[in-house]
Amino acid sequence: MSKIQIGILAVQGDVTENFLATMASMSELGIDGTVVQVKTIEQISELDGLIIPGGESTVIGQMSLVNGGLKKIKEKIESGMPVFGICAGMIFLSKNSKDKVVGKVEQPLLDVLDVKIERNSFGRQKDSFEAKISMEPVGISSFNGVFIRAPSVSETGSDVEILAKFNEKIVAVKQGNILATAFHPELTRDISLHKSFVKLVDNLN
Template structure:
């Protein structure tokens, strides 16, 4: 199994370490040709506007969208969630638009408002997941066959639609590999 991690900016190294701890081979993706032969792709957190600009500069939007529409499972965390949304509130920034969700950027506040919280994610077990929220977005609404996986209070912070999964927080910054494992086991990889 080979999982690509978009490595333009953000927490891509941490995702690689988490995936390797699960016995998965990884490759950093910076160019379209690096998408070939992947069994899945992770779009990490970072800054979504910068990530979008770099994805555009390196010609990654259409190749990623095409691979995803043809069966490539994709996990997006934080900024990755923003990139995967069909709609971003108040923004026309470039995005992949892979999931029938609308998101609010920096919805929990600025960098100084970052926090950790225990959230319940039934799909990975009874033990709460200690989520790290850094300038985190959240999902304003879902359409189609989007399955809500978790909320923090009344805010949707994790969802899945077919082979795609998004998280508003950073599981790669914890020692808990349950969400990466869930992605690998349940996204038809």
């Protein structure tokens, strides 16, 4: 078995936090692999898995479009590469997104995750919150959800499995090789979700 390589999309957002959480996950699982910060098409081509971090989805989308990164990422995901999108990353993966207040805004999306997203679903920064959530389908019974101007999933396609809800809002989903959360596991000390993503990449390799 070859060494796995997981990339963190380093266009904009909290790249370092995901980098460290992924490194810690690999070492705890005893999996031989590397974690790299990626931006260019060449770097993305080499990957066995990709994490799209939190940030501003409009910026990550537009800047990935500039250097052709967007097209390459889409190609890789469609050919089976596991991807984990967090907050802005979840929006970027989706087929359809609109803002709770502003409504529909033109923004480049990867168009691979069959969901409709409501951006800023819980309100503005002052309404950002931490709360306990549970993700039984991936064997995580309690997780500290850090929601920062978080989106939620308002509609899901038939292949989409719901991993977690907060009240009635869907906040974590899985569709084949695609994992996405509205909250920020990389801002907690709990690496269980990053670990399950690393395992997903490792199993496919």
